[in-house]
Amino acid sequence: MLSIALGELIQIFRNRLVLVTMFVLPVASSAGYIYLHDTVPGLGLGGVAAVLLFLVVAMGLYTTTVTTLASRRQNLFLKRLRSTAASDSEILTGLLLPVTVITLVQVVAILVVLAVVAGGPTNLFLLTAAVLASVVMMLGLGLATAGLTNSPEHAQVTTMPLLIGTLAVAGWVGFSGAEDMTLLKRALPGGSASELVVNAWDGGVPFADSLPLLAPTLGWVVAAVALASRIFRWEPRR
Amino acid sequence: MTTTPVIDVDRLNLTYGDFHAVRDLSFQVRKGELYALLGTNGAGKTSTLETIEGHRVAASGTVRVFGRDPRDRGAVRPRMGIMLQESGFSPDLTVRESVRLVGRLTRRTDDVARVLDVVDLTRKAGTKVAQLSGGEKRRLDFATAVYGTPELIFLDEPTTGLDIQSRDALWDTVDALREAGSTIVLTTHYLEEAQQRADRIGLMHKGAFHREGTVRELTQTLPAEIRFSLPDPAPAPPLHAVRESDGSFLVETFGLQKDLHLLLGWAHDHAVELRELRAGPTRLDDVFRSIGSD
Known part of the structure; x- marks a missing residue:
């Protein structure tokens, strides 16, 4: 598994397109948000943190997961790996470990910058739970989307709905709160995680009331993994 | 040569939707044999081979490799080397990195430099796979199949795209592996290779064996x-x-x-x-x- 992860890390740093998608876009967008956080009225810090989180996990982690898996399948690298003694879970873990670790480092770095510039979160534990749940959710959704994606080029189309959707939901919930249309906002992918980030950063909501917000996010994980187990293909369609 | 079956296929059936790709196929491959699986286009030999390798699931029937289900990768794959029909290497990794990665994942041990020398890719060790010619990619594929001298080696169209020197070198290596006790399962469109080297041949047509036996047994029917x-x-x-x-x-x-x-x-x-x-x-x-x- 670590051999696969090492190989994947080498490939990430040798592929300019992946580097731009993974690093430049999320970091540049995040820098813009942090720069603008006190110039735009009505931008709460919790909302900014939620959008920053989803900028990285959606633009970096989710799209890279889908593109990587589609690419490795298209050039038969997945089949090659399955010709070895590695199990399917070892292969997937190895392939996705580098991008996941890089994403977590990016999220931590960006949120630390936000905390230093504008003030830190009220509840670090809740924030950590929200970040981890969001990362796992986007990995699950990435696996499921990869099942519908034939090629890296096709990934530019198939990732659009969830990429735009989760960013929109993060912004919607982050900046307008979840007081109205609560059920809908919490049910949408990224909605409850964004609310959790807002609660963790801004405070004011009891810990026990915030913790159940993990459930919808984990529900998306279960749904995505169940879908992926049905539609994920290891070889190109013949 | 002992008669211990390394591969045991019993009434194998493979289907793709309504299409019956393989019908009631039964055969065994014994330890140390070179068994050639030949057939017309669409005969079902690749499907059969991939099922034996553990890549596909049979609709019915059983396939045992070393007495185990070939999908039990942890148990079977360390003893098995697979040369796929198409390369399947990451274009951004070098030749050395590719052999090291796949070699480690087989859980066999070998010296990467030795293996590259065997397939005459030492000079290309630092070259990215994307920059290799078709023949060099086949040799890289062969390198990962023979890494660690496995007991059973699948060679799917091994010499396609190879020049004559590379073909001879590949067969010399196969001969050396057989002397070391390896069992070989071969598919090829070059019938003279099968005729010269196979101990037994399974000739497939429309998902079943048209004929099976030694070259002599097959040719004396005509x-x-x-x-x-x-x-x-x-x-x-x-x-x-x-x-x-x-x-x-x-x-x-x-x-x-x-x-x-x-x-x-x-x-x-x-x-x-x-x-x-x-x-x-x-x-x-x-x-x-x-x-x-x-």
């Missing part, structure tokens, strides 16, 4: 041919010589040496010149061409 032309005028030739559309004669025989001797004696006795005389034993190509005409 008559050998003697072809010749005669000057005009000439007496009627002996044997059951059939006149072809181009005026030449064809004799089909299961006793090539005897009938050839008879024909040459007849020509001598009648002072007739046998023009364009050709005679030869039945080849695997002839057996292959007979598929569909039976």
Whole structure:
């Protein structure tokens, strides 16, 4: 598994397109948000943190997961790996470990910058739970989307709905709160995680009331993994 | 050579939707054998091979490799090397990195430099896979299959795209592996390779075995041919010589040496010149061409 992860890390740093998608876009967008956080009225810090989180996990982690898996399948690298003694879970873990670790480092770095510039979160534990749940959710959704994606080029189309959707939901919930249309906002992918980030950063909501917000996010994980187990293909369609 | 089956396929059926790709296929491969799985396009040999390798699930029937389910990768794959029909390497990794990665994942041990030397890719060790030629990619594929000298090696079209020197080198390596006790399962479109090297051949057509056996067993099911032309005028030739559309004669025989001797004696006795005389034993190509005409 670590051999696969090492190989994947080498490939990430040798592929300019992946580097731009993974690093430049999320970091540049995040820098813009942090720069603008006190110039735009009505931008709460919790909302900014939620959008920053989803900028990285959606633009970096989710799209890279889908593109990587589609690419490795298209050039038969997945089949090659399955010709070895590695199990399917070892292969997937190895392939996705580098991008996941890089994403977590990016999220931590960006949120630390936000905390230093504008003030830190009220509840670090809740924030950590929200970040981890969001990362796992986007990995699950990435696996499921990869099942519908034939090629890296096709990934530019198939990732659009969830990429735009989760960013929109993060912004919607982050900046307008979840007081109205609560059920809908919490049910949408990224909605409850964004609310959790807002609660963790801004405070004011009891810990026990915030913790159940993990459930919808984990529900998306279960749904995505169940879908992926049905539609994920290891070889190109013949 | 012992008779312990390394591979045991019993009434294997494979389907893709409504299409029945393989029907009730049964065969065994014994330890140390070179078994060639040949067939017409779409005969089901790749599907069969991939099921034995553990890549596909049978609709019914059983496949055992080393007595185990081939999908039990942790148990079976360390003993098995697979050369896929298409490369499947990451274009951004170098040759050395690719062999090291796949080699480690097989859980066998070997020296990457040694393996690269065996397939003559030492000079390309630092080259990205994307920059290799088709033949070099096949050699890289072969390198990962033989890494750690596995007990069982699958070679799927191993010499496609290779120049003659590389082919000879590949077969020399296969011979060395067989001497070390490895079992080989081969698919190829180069029938002369199978004819020269296979201990047994399974000849597939439409998802089932058309014939199975040694080269001798397969070729002796069809008559050998003697072809010749005669000057005009000439007496009627002996044997059951059939006149072809181009005026030449064809004799089909299961006793090539005897009938050839008879024909040459007849020509001598009648002072007739046998023009364009050709005679030869039945080849695997002839057996292959007979598929569909039976």
